[in-house]
Amino acid sequence: MNKRREWIMSTTPLFPIFYRTAELYMPGKMVFGLNSLERLPKEVRFLGGNSRVLILTDKPVRSTGAPEKALELLRKEGFEATVYDDLEPEPRIELVENAASFAKSFDPEVVVGIGGGSVMDSTKLVAVSFTNPGNLKDYVGPNLLKRRGKPTICIPTTAGTGSEVTQYAVFTIDGKKKTCASPYIIPDVALIDPMLTLSLPPPVTAGCGLDALSHAIESLISTEATPITDELAYLATRLIFNYLKRAYYKPNDVEARYYMSMAATIAGIPLCNARMVVGHSISQTIGPMYKISHGISCAITLPYIMKFYAPVVSEKLAQIAVVIGEDVSQVSLKDAALISAVSVRRLLEEVGVPPSLKSYGVAKEMLPKLAEDSITNFPRPNSPIELNKENVLKILEWMYEGEI
Numbered sequence: 001m002n003k004r005r006e007w008i009m010s011t012t013p014l015f016p017i018f019y020r021t022a023e024l025y026m027p028g029k030m031v032f033g034l035n036s037l038e039r040l041p042k043e044v045r046f047l048g049g050n051s052r053v054l055i056l057t058d059k060p061v062r063s064t065g066a067p068e069k070a071l072e073l074l075r076k077e078g079f080e081a082t083v084y085d086d087l088e089p090e091p092r093i094e095l096v097e098n099a100a101s102f103a104k105s106f107d108p109e110v111v112v113g114i115g116g117g118s119v120m121d122s123t124k125l126v127a128v129s130f131t132n133p134g135n136l137k138d139y140v141g142p143n144l145l146k147r148r149g150k151p152t153i154c155i156p157t158t159a160g161t162g163s164e165v166t167q168y169a170v171f172t173i174d175g176k177k178k179t180c181a182s183p184y185i186i187p188d189v190a191l192i193d194p195m196l197t198l199s200l201p202p203p204v205t206a207g208c209g210l211d212a213l214s215h216a217i218e219s220l221i222s223t224e225a226t227p228i229t230d231e232l233a234y235l236a237t238r239l240i241f242n243y244l245k246r247a248y249y250k251p252n253d254v255e256a257r258y259y260m261s262m263a264a265t266i267a268g269i270p271l272c273n274a275r276m277v278v279g280h281s282i283s284q285t286i287g288p289m290y291k292i293s294h295g296i297s298c299a300i301t302l303p304y305i306m307k308f309y310a311p312v313v314s315e316k317l318a319q320i321a322v323v324i325g326e327d328v329s330q331v332s333l334k335d336a337a338l339i340s341a342v343s344v345r346r347l348l349e350e351v352g353v354p355p356s357l358k359s360y361g362v363a364k365e366m367l368p369k370l371a372e373d374s375i376t377n378f379p380r381p382n383s384p385i386e387l388n389k390e391n392v393l394k395i396l397e398w399m400y401e402g403e404i
C-alpha cells in the first residue's frame, strides 16, 4: 500500500501551483487540548487584554454551562467579563447588529465567541464592527472589510465548521445566505477544547463531522489547492474515517472527540485557503430551502461530487482510498477514486445520514431550478470542471437516486 501511495503522490499534479504565489491564512495562534478552556485568561492577556472581556454565545450553548465557566475563569483572574447570549443559528444580520451595539456599549478589549459555527461567525463580525463604520450588512461579501477589528478568540463547541480558523462567516440577509469573506475576520486565537463537544447528540455529531469531511475533500478538488492544504485535508479525512463513528455511537468517548475536534480544525485550514467547490454551492441552495442542516446538506452532495470530479482529479481522490485504508492496489486510478466515493457514501449511512436527496422531501421537478440557483448564487471559479446548469443537474440527479 505504501508503494501505491508513493506512486500516486509522484504523478504530476493536474493543476500545478508553481505558476502562482500561494498564500496560507491561519489564526495567529491555535491552542488545542483537553480542558484547554482553562487557558482562556492567559490567551486574553496574550492578546493584550487586561480588564474587559465580552463573551458571545447563544442560549442552547449557554445552557451547557461552558460560557459561565469561561466567565468564572476570567473573573477569578480579575477581568470584568460579561456574557451576551442573544445569537442564533444561521444568524440574521439584524441580530448580529444588535450584538455589535451591545458590544460597543460594553467596550471590551477582547471579544470571545463560544459556540458552533454561527456563534463564531457572529463573533468575528462583531469584532470588526468596532473598526469598520456603518452597517454590518454592507461588509457581507468578498473582501469588503477595510481593517481588522478587536482581538478575537473563538472557542468551538462542535467539531465541524472550522470557523475558528477561517476567513468566512455566513449570515442570513433578507432570507438568503450570504458570506462575508475577509482575512480580517480570521480569529487571533483559536482555542479548541474537545471536552466541550462531549454533550453533542449523535445527529449533530454526524452533521458537523461530515461538514468537516466536505471541507477536506472539496478543498482537495479545488484548483486553489496546494501541497500544504492537500496534506492537511488527507490528515483530516483519515481522522474522520477513524473516529466519527466512535463519536457518533459513544458520545462520551474522549479519544474520539479529541480527534474529531482536531480533524475539524485541521480541515478548516484548507477550507480557508483552497476554498470549496460545487458541493457547498448545492448545499447552500438546498439547505435553507428544505431546512436541511449545513453539515447534512454538504454530506449528501459529497459522494456524487466525487464521482463528478473523478475524471479530472482521479489521483487526488484515489489517494483518499489509500489514506482511509482501502486496498486499491489492483485497480485503476479512476476506479480507486470511485471506491473513495463509495466509502464516503457508506460512512454517511453508518452515521444515520440517508445518502439520497429523495429522502429529504425534495421533488424531482425541482432539480433544474436547484441546479440553476446553485451556479447563479454560488459560482465556483476554482472548480476544475466548469460548472453549467446541465452538469450540476446531472449531479443532482445522481444525488436524488443515491447512485454512484
Ligand SMILES: [Fe+2]
Pocket: 161, 211, 214, 215, 280, 294, 298
Ligand atoms: Fe461547510
